[in-house]
Amino acid sequence: MTATAVDTLVTEPATAGVRPVAVARVLRFELIKQTSSWRVRLLLLLSWIGPGLAVFAVDQQGTLPSDTLFGRQMHATGWAGSLVVLGAAGTWVLPLLTSMVAGDVFASEDRLGTWRHLLVAVRSHRRIFAAKAIASLTVIVLGVAGLAVSSVVGGLLAEGNQPLIGLDGHLLSGGDAGGKTLLAWLCVLAPTLALAAIGLLGSIALGRSPMGLLLPMIAALGLQTAQMLPLPVALRLALPGYAFISWNGLFTDPQQAGPLLIGVGVSLAWALVATALAYRLFLRRDFTNVNNDAAGRKALTWGVLPLAVLLAATTGIVAVTANGADGSGIDQNKVQQSLATAFAHIYRLQQAQMNHPPVTEAQLNTSAACLKSEGLGAQEGPGNDWRCTVYWAVPGDNVTAQAIYQLDVTANGRYIADGDGPVEVNGYFLIDISGKVSPNPLWQFDGNVDLLSSR
Template identity: 70%
Template structure:
């Protein structure tokens, strides 16, 4: 005979307040050695990493803003964010939220907890709030530690954005904090998936694997030639879309969509976990999850959400292709070159010239003009032209571009050497490579900002 499911006592019975349950769950989480170790690592390791790398002669130029770690403290937190979005934040969400319910099954403590709290809703809310608090504490450690490490090592200097425009230290600090705040949205989505797995899979530790697996799957998907609508509908795209904050004007379209999608995933996964939690059988000590319910109330609704968001983005924006088009590439490269040309002029102590008087333009071809002139790849070749006031000869410079599927590109100077070749220039922070030699840029995948 099947044992009846747990029924909450009458409303007149004494129930532990949510605040007391929250404090109890928070203490349980923080008392775990692995959580304490994560807190220690998040508040110390990023600062040591940023400080150590900033003092090296070789910088992580393959990472966004890595080439500026020797020049400003605000590059360090962004390099750390790029790493954290791929590895650290999914791991934190997994360890904190992926086992918060399953641990009660393995320890056999559900009966004691239900007798003490007398409310399934309060237990669920308390565990969610405790997990959220610890995650915020860990993320705050990553931000503060990496920022302090950069400030102590390099100092508070301007940061060069992805369009080549220098950002004041105050502006850079605000955008760095906003970028980390936007990264909280996909982190919460991963944490909600961890909660869902912890509830649905019972005593199995498989719930710990779900957030990293989802993050890995979305990272692999971002490397595939998928339409923009599909990219934006994935919960991890907000880990990439913060790049648009570092252009002028900011490229907010993809970022806002990515954040909204991540929050929708977080809300739906949490709601599904709540429904599964209310329907489970607490009288069976051997309960090991419900595969059918995990499928019908877990996987299928999230799959439906993905299909719905893909359709909504495709209808709302012209985003059925890659979003990387020839005219966008040319416009982004010419803008970044004009701003960096002014920076190089100042560093070489030459007469200043405004960007609008340079009249910089770019002509780019992909695969030597063979095939469609769009899409990601390392086969873009561009010729930048500009005109100095009072000089009859038009200047030209050649660049090889490696454009990623997310729109980020690396421009590598290919002559003339006097313009975009490798040589050192003296700056306020010491000798640095020619800013026109190699630089990062960003192609906006959606047509949402001005083309001026």
């Protein structure tokens, strides 16, 4: 199919003169070439079918992926399954998709030795680059759309359009949860484009070397490793992969929009700079030397150094302009406030599920006291050694109740609160909701500390 498309371009009527072939025709040719690859076809097929089948199958099981964000809600609402897929996609699927598509779009010509034919047929380096970049973007966006649509359909078929518990414990209606789920998928396009641009750069700079194909995967792995480290907030937000995580802030009230907007902006900046570097390297490449299948070490250096400068610049800008962008962004006051808010919201939900009289948050007057490492050392930073006591006023009685939670707080601010008594409040027991049995929502729940909130 590739040879046929090239022949079609080469055998254009002589009336075209020496003018370059139109971008639209080159783009159509590149799209045909991209989708003719069995690897790309398989990825797209799995993107449009796999998530829906996986979500539906997991929902039928008795054991849920409770260690993943929104995983324990997959039996409660169809939107939770799509969010579980979104978390996994940012870790593995989207980096793989960008590697297989953008990371191979230029290198494939080196492996096949078809650069001379393509240049003679098209007669424009710029149009070749534009067509290849747009074709890669099209295929990648199609794959992301498939992941989103398939996971949403699978979840809705399994559990329907039910409310979702947010990361601060407040209840989102089905429509609100659906809108924010789709917005979250839209936001992860930004870091996906950043990885795709890195793939374009590696595909040009490394030629037929397999490292060009693997570069987006390696970059994604490095970004994920960095997010697990106790980095300063400014550096954490300046990494292009943070938008794969910061969509969590959409599911709080008020929304934690600061980290999300910064993450999306940084990712788009990386996408633009890496694409511009790839364009520059491609135009400067010597295609007359058949032994030169890439731009060489110098080109790779000029591709890496500007990105390092961009990282330093964005880190400095975030540190200067963002509120609270110092230290880890996680301290005692933030953890206490977040836990108290989430507990109050979920306590009201629990009472409603158990058909108890409704209460207001003003009546509960919830507060929390947390210690890290039993009060030894600095009371800040991530770790699984946060122990908290939640206090609230029992409605109708002049007493103050308390409950114990163990918190595992990650470096990006997400935490899992695990109930440690009393059993009748946050122990594991089942609640019958309109004939459907579900675990006590206060037993375990997810929360999120806003890294940029004021202390």
